[in-house]
Amino acid sequence: MNNTQESSASAWMFRNFRLYTYGAVLLPFASQIQTLIIGWQVYQIKHDPLFLGFIGLIEALPALSLALVSGYIVDKSNPLIVFKNVVRLALFSAILLTTLSSPWVLVSNAQKLPWLYVAAFLAGVGRGFRMPANTALVPRLVPRHALHISSAWNTSGFAIASSLGPALGGFMYAWKGTSAPYDLNVVVLVIALIFISRIQIESHELKSQEKENEKVFSAFHRLTAGMRYVYSHQLLLSALTLDMFAVLFGGAVALLPIFAGEVLHVGPLGLGILRSAPSVGAIFGGLLLIRFPVRRHSGKILLATVAGFGLCMIGFGYSHSFLFSLILLSLGGAFDSVSMVIRGAIVQLSAPPEMRGRVGAVNSIFIGVSNQLGEFESGVLAKLMGTAPSVVFGGIVTLIVVSITAVIAPKLRKMELSKL
Numbered sequence: 001m002n003n004t005q006e007s008s009a010s011a012w013m014f015r016n017f018r019l020y021t022y023g024a025v026l027l028p029f030a031s032q033i034q035t036l037i038i039g040w041q042v043y044q045i046k047h048d049p050l051f052l053g054f055i056g057l058i059e060a061l062p063a064l065s066l067a068l069v070s071g072y073i074v075d076k077s078n079p080l081i082v083f084k085n086v087v088r089l090a091l092f093s094a095i096l097l098t099t100l101s102s103p104w105v106l107v108s109n110a111q112k113l114p115w116l117y118v119a120a121f122l123a124g125v126g127r128g129f130r131m132p133a134n135t136a137l138v139p140r141l142v143p144r145h146a147l148h149i150s151s152a153w154n155t156s157g158f159a160i161a162s163s164l165g166p167a168l169g170g171f172m173y174a175w176k177g178t179s180a181p182y183d184l185n186v187v188v189l190v191i192a193l194i195f196i197s198r199i200q201i202e203s204h205e206l207k208s209q210e211k212e213n214e215k216v217f218s219a220f221h222r223l224t225a226g227m228r229y230v231y232s233h234q235l236l237l238s239a240l241t242l243d244m245f246a247v248l249f250g251g252a253v254a255l256l257p258i259f260a261g262e263v264l265h266v267g268p269l270g271l272g273i274l275r276s277a278p279s280v281g282a283i284f285g286g287l288l289l290i291r292f293p294v295r296r297h298s299g300k301i302l303l304a305t306v307a308g309f310g311l312c313m314i315g316f317g318y319s320h321s322f323l324f325s326l327i328l329l330s331l332g333g334a335f336d337s338v339s340m341v342i343r344g345a346i347v348q349l350s351a352p353p354e355m356r357g358r359v360g361a362v363n364s365i366f367i368g369v370s371n372q373l374g375e376f377e378s379g380v381l382a383k384l385m386g387t388a389p390s391v392v393f394g395g396i397v398t399l400i401v402v403s404i405t406a407v408i409a410p411k412l413r414k415m416e417l418s419k420l
Helices: 003-046 049-075 079-100 109-140 144-176 179-197 208-216 219-223 225-231 234-250 253-263 267-291 298-318 322-350 353-385 387-408
Strands: none
Touching: 003 049, 003 079, 003 109, 003 144, 003 179, 003 253, 003 267, 049 079, 049 109, 049 225, 049 253, 049 353, 079 109, 079 179, 109 144, 109 322, 109 353, 144 179, 144 267, 144 322, 225 234, 225 353, 234 298, 234 322, 234 353, 234 387, 253 267, 253 353, 253 387, 267 322, 298 322, 298 387, 322 353, 353 387
16 A cells, blocks of 8 residues: 555544544433433432432343343444444433423423433443444554554543533533433434444455354354453453442442532532533543553553542542542542553453454443442442442442452553553
8 A cells, every 4th residue: 555545544544533533422421411310300309329229220231131242243243333323322312301301291200200210221222232332443443553542532532521411411400400401412412423424434244264153153152252252361351350340339420419419518510510520530531641641551550540549439438528529539530531541442452353342242241330230339338328438338349359459360460551
């Protein structure tokens, strides 16, 4: 290929990745607004942390149930088409919620509750396909040597969406009620779908060896290939397990409505700011990694950042100051973004091209367990122990998990991204 052709191909890949990034940022922007407003509505209706935990459980069940199937579908089809359908499903969920909040639809709070859970369920279905599609799609948009940089860009974009979304959602809710943020969701997702629809990639063709494998191996064997690969790969398994247990026990997002309403007394607007704080920190963490990519001592940095996240959660559980809570949540978000970038790079660099969707599906299982089931776990522990003690306990468990991982996973501790 001559220089002109290389330049043309590079420009084409950059255009596609740019369009993907726009759509991939707008999707979580909308979903963060939706999650925030659903959480506040459920809290206003029930005033019970257990019902907030149910939101995470209802999202997790379809996401985890569909993960292996979705990974196989992504590997054997076009990940771009799958990603488009994820955006379409999110748009359908947003339309459902904006219809429910319309002044023309007379529905009582008791009648709204099951529909809020239906919207959470649809979000979980989309989540089951989103991670495998992203894992398989991005390496087809950027060259291998730039994957760790693209991971940092994606993390920063997600953080920007996650910070602006809740803040804007909380402001619009306080100003205009539920209809305004849900209407905004519909507009944002339509724009996201337009960006994603403009991406052009070549169709995936199975290699002859892959076609033979399709004939020889059973459907169950093909569906679980990603799971077996991850469990045989100490580096992948330890990185994903570390993140899963840290966020499973260390997260406090599901309980933020209670902290905003009963501990810090800042209402829905303060809730939106609290929800945005981790993402503000994540923006700075992601931008720092774009400027100074992690190339050496990657494993030790990963362990240190997860430990830092746990310490921030312990401090947040004890805090009664709105400002101090914001600082701790922001620091926790910065630590979490660094670990996300490193973990994302490990997944994309370690997964064979023909199995990226299925390895991404396994990654989504770990993330789903940590995020959605973590929200359910937070609700249950808060019910049993109290809100603040449950967060402190989770932070302590995170530190214990980091210590155990550092001892039993030497490959992760000594890992260097530049050598993968």
